[in-house]
Amino acid sequence: MSTTGGAPGVSEYRRGEQNIDLSPPAEQIARRGDERSEIGQREELLTLNFGPHHPATHGVLRLLVRLEGEVVRDLRPIIGYVHTGIEKTAEDKSYWKVIPVVERMDYLSYYFNAMAFCGAVETLAQVDVPARAQYLRVIHLELNRIASHLIWLGTSILDLGATSIFLYGLRERELILDLFEMSSGQRMHTRYFQVGGVIEDIPPGFAKKLREFTKVMPKRTDEYRAILDSNEIVLQRLRGTCPLDAERLLSLGVTGPLLRAAGNPWDLRKAAPYSSYDDFEFKIPVGTVGDNYDRYACRVAEIYESVKIIEQALDGLPEGPFITSDRKVALPPRHELATSMEALIHHFKLVTEGFRVPDGEAYCAIESPRGELGCFVRADGSSKPARVHMRDPSFVNLQALSPMVEGSYIADMIATVAMLDPILGGVDR
Amino acid sequence: MPDATGLELIGKELGKAVLDKTFFRERATLDIDPTAVRAVLSQLREKGFAFLASVHGVDYYPHEPRLGVIYELLDMRRVDRITVRVRLPTDAPEIDSVTPDGDYGAGWPTANHQEREVYDMFGVVFRGHPDPRRILMPEDYEGHPQRRDFPVGGEPVLFTRDEAQWLEARE
Amino acid sequence: MTRSNGDVIDYSSLAVRESSAEQMLRGGALSGANQPAHLKGTDIEGAELERHVHERILTTTLDKAVAWARSNSFFPLAFGLACCAMEQFQTAGPRMDIARFGYEAFRASPRQADLIILAGRVSIKMAPIIRRLYDQMLEPKWAISMGACCSSMGVFNNYALVPADKFMPIDVHVPGCPPRPEALMHGVLKLRKLVQDDPDAGWRERYGAAGTEEAPAGA
Numbered sequence: 001m002s003t004t005g006g007a008p009g010v011s012e013y014r015r016g017e018q019n020i021d022l023s024p025p026a027e028q029i030a031r032r033g034d035e036r037s038e039i040g041q042r043e044e045l046l047t048l049n050f051g052p053h054h055p056a057t058h059g060v061l062r063l064l065v066r067l068e069g070e071v072v073r074d075l076r077p078i079i080g081y082v083h084t085g086i087e088k089t090a091e092d093k094s095y096w097k098v099i100p101v102v103e104r105m106d107y108l109s110y111y112f113n114a115m116a117f118c119g120a121v122e123t124l125a126q127v128d129v130p131a132r133a134q135y136l137r138v139i140h141l142e143l144n145r146i147a148s149h150l151i152w153l154g155t156s157i158l159d160l161g162a163t164s165i166f167l168y169g170l171r172e173r174e175l176i177l178d179l180f181e182m183s184s185g186q187r188m189h190t191r192y193f194q195v196g197g198v199i200e201d202i203p204p205g206f207a208k209k210l211r212e213f214t215k216v217m218p219k220r221t222d223e224y225r226a227i228l229d230s231n232e233i234v235l236q237r238l239r240g241t242c243p244l245d246a247e248r249l250l251s252l253g254v255t256g257p258l259l260r261a262a263g264n265p266w267d268l269r270k271a272a273p274y275s276s277y278d279d280f281e282f283k284i285p286v287g288t289v290g291d292n293y294d295r296y297a298c299r300v301a302e303i304y305e306s307v308k309i310i311e312q313a314l315d316g317l318p319e320g321p322f323i324t325s326d327r328k329v330a331l332p333p334r335h336e337l338a339t340s341m342e343a344l345i346h347h348f349k350l351v352t353e354g355f356r357v358p359d360g361e362a363y364c365a366i367e368s369p370r371g372e373l374g375c376f377v378r379a380d381g382s383s384k385p386a387r388v389h390m391r392d393p394s395f396v397n398l399q400a401l402s403p404m405v406e407g408s409y410i411a412d413m414i415a416t417v418a419m420l421d422p423i424l425g426g427v428d429r
Numbered sequence: 430m431p432d433a434t435g436l437e438l439i440g441k442e443l444g445k446a447v448l449d450k451t452f453f454r455e456r457a458t459l460d461i462d463p464t465a466v467r468a469v470l471s472q473l474r475e476k477g478f479a480f481l482a483s484v485h486g487v488d489y490y491p492h493e494p495r496l497g498v499i500y501e502l503l504d505m506r507r508v509d510r511i512t513v514r515v516r517l518p519t520d521a522p523e524i525d526s527v528t529p530d531g532d533y534g535a536g537w538p539t540a541n542h543q544e545r546e547v548y549d550m551f552g553v554v555f556r557g558h559p560d561p562r563r564i565l566m567p568e569d570y571e572g573h574p575q576r577r578d579f580p581v582g583g584e585p586v587l588f589t590r591d592e593a594q595w596l597e598a599r600e
Numbered sequence: 601m602t603r604s605n606g607d608v609i610d611y612s613s614l615a616v617r618e619s620s621a622e623q624m625l626r627g628g629a630l631s632g633a634n635q636p637a638h639l640k641g642t643d644i645e646g647a648e649l650e651r652h653v654h655e656r657i658l659t660t661t662l663d664k665a666v667a668w669a670r671s672n673s674f675f676p677l678a679f680g681l682a683c684c685a686m687e688q689f690q691t692a693g694p695r696m697d698i699a700r701f702g703y704e705a706f707r708a709s710p711r712q713a714d715l716i717i718l719a720g721r722v723s724i725k726m727a728p729i730i731r732r733l734y735d736q737m738l739e740p741k742w743a744i745s746m747g748a749c750c751s752s753m754g755v756f757n758n759y760a761l762v763p764a765d766k767f768m769p770i771d772v773h774v775p776g777c778p779p780r781p782e783a784l785m786h787g788v789l790k791l792r793k794l795v796q797d798d799p800d801a802g803w804r805e806r807y808g809a810a811g812t813e814e815a816p817a818g819a
Contacts, residue, residue, distance in 0.1 A: 055678050080723070081725050082723055088574055104682070123454050170689060189778070363512065391501070583756075
């Protein structure tokens with residue numbers, strides 16, 4: 001705070017600087033003579049602001065932490081630094097145009113966002129998704145789950161100090177992004193899922209490349225586990241730190257790997273199967289204690305299970321259409337446009353105005369890499385949704401951070417934020 | 430999902446708090462009286478719907494009462510979902526918060542951030558909420574963005590064909 | 601210091617010889633020990649001298665040399681906002697290796713960084729913070745706006761976002777949603793070329809923003 005107008009004299013800032021009391025805190029407290037609690041008499045509580053720009057926060061998360069020495073006594077997350085108004089923008093666009101908008105919400109699991117939205121609209125419009133489209137959706141969803149877990153692993157272990165896993169994870173993620181680019185032309189935010197199915201069938205060569213990937217991925221995950229599972233530093237940082245029991249987590253609304261690490265095997269893919277998940281055999285990794293190490297182990301085990309699901313889906317991929325044949329909802333195939341007048345009219349109406357969805361509200365919930373991802377859509381009969389709300393798992397899981405870290409060290413807090421896997425795009429929407 | 434009969438039974442048990450029951454696309458929705466929200470949620474919790482999956486707001490413009498708050502409940506044992514809907518007028522958008530513990534037993538801590546978001550975006554005031562502040566918009570923001578009469582906003586798109594115009598306007 | 605065979609180097613025996621550059625500056629022809637071996641015994645002049653010089657000596661201005669060094673060693677600020685941050689990671693990843701060009705030292709502190717890559721959408725709550733970060737960076741500093749959301753409004757033209765040009769000067773805009781690692785690399789290399797060609801330090805000269813400093817010059 002410099003003096004303005006060139007006035008002479010000591011500025012407030014300078015005066016404050018010159019009057020800093022450097023005597024030990026206990027003396028200061030004694031001199032002031034306040035009534036303080038037990039805690040405050042030993043050391044003062046320091047309020048420290050983490051973020052929103054901080055290398056150890058995953059995204060722009062701001063934490064106000066009250067510390068007694070190095071022990072966290074209270075934590076308040078402050079969010080909203082990447083609030084994009086996605087839900088408001090979605091009200092302005094026709095249903096198929098909402099898909100790219102909504103995809104950018106939880107930006108690591110873009111297929112899941114699209115899936116939740118498409119699921120809700122398909123419920124409202126009573127559109128059937130053909131079997132081939134369901135299997136293709138499952139393949140892409142599980143690939144996205146692996147990609148999300150790889151970034152999570154890389155950035156979390158980077159917070160603990162190991163830099164190489166980050167680069168290995170990125171190397172694997174390149175393989176997955178190559179597959180996405182093959183099927184849809186884009187690496188991220190692919191607009192591949194549409195209401196009624198998927199936008200395009202997989203190209204020739206995709207299956208072969210995918211099989212190579214499914215052979216490689218478990219071996220690579222074995223390599224990561226060989227580095228990390230029994231690593232002394234990982235064990236000391238993650239074992240026994242910040243546990244929270246399943247009951248408390250349920251009351252906080254937490255789902256996903258966090259809840260599974262605490263022992264509750266709730267997974268929407270098994271409990272309420274959607275999109276042919278009940279055709280596949282896979283296990284749900286469940287932890288025992290609910291500490292950071294269990295959370296880490298659950299997610300890494302999920303990578304193996306996802307690979308199994310992809311292999312089964314690829315083996316059993318049925319022939320058939322890749323999108324619903326309801327021309328009121330899905331574009332007709334291009335070759336029909338040359339011969340059929342109705343197809344031309346449908347195409348025109350769908351592209352300019354979009355399809356109309358009758359009045360109603362629907363909530364569709366799926367299992368994203370972070371927990372229950374729900375999409376609430378309210379349709380009012382027009383071609384644009386009247387309300388789209390994404391129930392994001394990170395937004396709700398973030399409420400569990402404060403109970404988890406109370407009474408533990410800052411370093412454990414950093415590890416817990418990492419293991420919580422918050423994606424601020426989803427938190428802030 | 431409780432099917433249509435199940436919904437009727439639940440509606441009967443909850444009594445006069447229920448204003449309307451809807452069974453649409455295999456999903457049960459209860460429209461209830463805003464003053465009874467805590468009671469209804471705790472009664473549903475006793476029935477088994479112990480997980481509050483989502484609390485979100487809707488603006489039903491132009492239908493009155495305009496603002497809606499929707500509670501999505503999940504029964505993990507029977508894998509059932511039920512929706513509880515509350516409609517509030519814009520001139521008195523107040524409702525009891527379900528976050529804190531109270532005379533209807535334990536609260537729902539998961540509703541903490543979610544109710545703050547509904548307040549931030551729609552202006553619904555939750556009485557008794559432990560931390561009634563804006564969560565996503567800056568603290569001193571005026572207006573409730575997700576109401577239907579709030580403009581979408583944004584920057585005007587400057588096309589190069591209009592370049593002459595906006596160079597003039599700058600001077 | 602001894603050589604491995606035990607001989608002691610006698611430094612007094614190394615005569616301080618005039619370097620060939622000094623000789624030519626003095627205006628003389630190359631002579632003596634500074635002559636190329638095949639021309640030993642003769643002085644070279646004229647065109648041959650020119651060629652000899654061109655092959656061996658690089659002259660430049662200090663500005664250009666400093667600009668070359670600066671452009672090849674950006675320290676980006678580790679700053680990711682949203683989806684573009686994921687592609688920024690991939691750019692630092694093994695396939696599209698940003699370390700090939702020398703930019704792998706992502707710094708955590710803005711005081712140590714000279715390049716801020718705005719990766720992601722800038723919301724109205726975040727804009728003053730980014731501005732503060734940018735102000736904390738020391739001159740010379742550059743900014744790349746990565747992705748459509750911060751360059752223009754991107755997919756989301758609404759109340760919650762601010763295009764980065766509104767509150768800070770941006771040198772290179774990289775379009776894409778999100779831009780591929782190749783696209784980001786192209787943008788960074790364009791910035792490198794910009795810095796090499798135009799070695800003016802400080803964005804105020806570049807943008808004609810003199811007089812916008814908080815403490816006026818000379819006060």
